[in-house]
Amino acid sequence: MNFFCIYDYHGRGIVSVNRGGLSSGGIMIAPTTNGFITFFKCRGKKGFIIILFFIFSGILVSTRYHSAGFRRRSSFPPYENDSLSLEMELRSLDASQDFFLSANAITKKLRSRWLYGRTTNRKKHFDDEYIDLNNRVQTLLQRTENERRSQLRELSKGIRDRIIEIQNPADCDTAKLLVYDVATRPYGFGSNMHMIIMHFIHSIYSNRTFVLQSSGWTYDDKSWEYYLQPLGKCTYEMDSEALPILSDETQRERIVQSRGWMVDIDWSVPENILDTLKRIHTDPFAWWVGQFMSYAFRLQPWLEARIQAIEDLIGFTDKVAGIHVRWGDKVAIFGSEAAKHDVSEYMDFVETWFRSHECRGCLTRRVVYVATENSEVWADLKSRYPEYTFIGGGFVDENRDINAPIFVPYRGRKFVIQSVLTDMYFLSKSDYVVCTSSSNIGRAVYELMMMEKVSPPDRFQSLDLYYHLAGPPRYAAVQSHRKRDPSELDMQVGDELSAVYDAFYRVSDGYHRGVNLRTGQEGSFPSYKTEITVKALKCNVFEGL
Structure with a gap:
């Protein structure tokens, strides 16, 4: 019996195994940008043994690749944003000439350090440190929150009025x-x-x-x-x-x-709006796209009334975390479009968020809204996290128990739109959301959150990709970086980096992966040392806002 197999060392396992094929044995390795693909063909017992070897090695490669994003570190190496320097920056924040931009920079460094550190064997230490320092930063940021909210609402109203006029x-x-x-x-x-x-x-x-x-x-x-x-x-x-x-x-x-x-x-904002947004918002491009998403996401009265009835039934109130678990069409046995993430990966971030707010004394119970198309997720969460209250909307019939929602495939027919719109509504109203940005639903929720929250990036965590609308972002290095790991890249201030679109690479460790356009190096880099490049687009339509 002959076998012909294609093995992808990108971390996705065996792509295909076919009987038949060519009669002679052999192995061919083809290098690719992110790894290499092995084509091999052989016959009889030899073929079966080789297949078992590649499956076993694939499990090791895939586990290392997907769980660590190319790296598994046992400790946190010293670098610029250690806790002492963050403490000093925090103390000098009051004297900063541009309070919001300085506070935003500290928040990025703190979050990057926390995401990086929690992948090591000192996770609890970094969780505790993050909760303490982040709570202090958020307390300081509250002094400008009302002013920024007022400015954003005024700007949003001007944009909405212009859209309504043209439409x-x-x-x-x-x-x-x-x-x-x-x-x-x-x-x-x-x-x-x-x-x-x-x-x-x-x-x-x-x-x-x-x-x-x-x-x-x-x-x-x-x-x-x-x-x-x-x-x-x-x-x-x-x-x-x-x-x-x-x-x-x-x-x-x-x-x-x-x-x-x-x-x-893509990655552009009208020039007369961009400068203002940079001074009062942490993610100008997502906020800009959110203006159009929120305009499009105006529910018909009958559906809005139905969702409000569900809201009352499930007890959706303030201080609710939301998770969007995508185990359906984007995930195959070895992963076709995106990796499968266990519910523990979502709940790990949710746990830290609840701990943070419990330290502030503003939470009495832990409630999580669950959006998923897979009923196994619901059962898994309830059995593994009994201390949480899980609620769900999706499509719920009037005669069904609200705690037993119907899970509708996102690419089915009946009820699919109603189910998705209901999930999008509740997730965007949640105080904190964990999802995968490889899913368009997850990114749409982030855009809708722009209308609800003053600082959505602090309330949104993706397990795989960065936020994007169409193509990957480009970054500008605002600090230099020397790689401390073979998987990293070097960069100097002013270097332009192009992000690599790879839903199997997890960005939840404070690092992004891309290519330094000056050197051609491909690798990972700390996100806090860069800024997303947003183009100023000349557009007469929004002049005067």
């Missing part, structure tokens, strides 16, 4: 339209939600009324307007495939369509 022209028969047909994309609801947002932003930038076509999409026999309020008052009933695509050559056309990825708008 509701005096005459739809003469207005310039940009049409986007979401029904042509047979992907998950979260993915299509972000595609809609990208084209929506593109349309507003172009000063065109955005028209969404959703009839015939794969989730339901009902359209967008059944669950969510219309994005505007104009419609286009004809097939949009024949329309010209918006470009420099077609900008004079009254009605155009939009397709593909809007890379020009």
Whole structure:
């Protein structure tokens, strides 16, 4: 019997095992950017033994890769943001000329040190240190919270008013339209939600009324307007495939369509808004995208009433943590799009967050909202964490026990949109969320949190990827770094780094992975030593805000 196998040392295990193939034996190793793939073929018992060897080695490689993100450290090496320097910076914060920016820098360093340290054998030490110092920083930040909240609300209102004006022209028969047909994309609801947002932003930038076509999409026999309020008052009933695509050559056309990825708008904010946001918010780009996501996420009255009824039934109140556990279509046996994360990884962060707030004396019980499409998650949580109260919404029928929700696959048909929108609503209202940013739902929740929280990055933890809309971010080094581990890279102040998109690489240790564009080195680097590069985009639509 002949075997032909493809083995991926990227950490995903055996890709395929097929009987048959070529008659002669042999092994071929092909190097790749992130590892190497082994192709081997052999016959009989020899083939079976080799397959067992590669499966066993794959378990070791995959475990080391996925659980440690290339590195497993036994102790925390000394570097710039040790507890003593953080303590000194904290004491000098009062004298800082720009209080918010200084406090934000301390928060980034503190969080980076904590995430890094908790992967070592001194986890409890770093948890305790983080809780103490972070509580002190958050107490100091409260002095500017009301002022920043007021400024953000005023800016948000100006943006919302401008969107409403463009989306509701005096005459739809003469207005310039940009049409986007979401029904042509047979992907998950979260993915299509972000595609809609990208084209929506593109349309507003172009000063065109955005028209969404959703009839015939794969989730339901009902359209967008059944669950969510219309994005505007104009419609286009004809097939949009024949329309010209918006470009420099077609900008004079009254009605155009939009397709593909809007890379020009990715990681950019209107220039007259960006400087203000940098002074009062910790994540300007996510806040900007959140303005469009929150506008799109306006529930129809019947669904809003239903969700509010669920809110009362499950006892959703203040100081609730939320987790979004994705064990469905993005996770296969060896992982196809993203790694599978045990519930303990989510609850580990939740535990620290509750401990932090219990130290402040503002919590009496531990309540966690659970969003998942897998019923095993619910049972696992209840059996392993009896000291917690777990609540869930999803799709709950009036005649069912509220503590036994129906778990609906995110890519099914019946009830899928209602289930996802309900989860998105409760997660965005949670005080702290742990999820995976490889999921579009997780990132959409983060965007919606921009309207609820003054400092969402402190209330959101991803187990795999960084936040992004379309493509990976670019970083600018604000501090130099010399690698202390073979998996790291060197960087100098001013270096530009391009993040590597890899949902199997965990960023929950305070490090990101990317390429130094100056040296060509690929590796990990401490996130607090960099800043995300957000482009200032010239846009006349939002002038005067």
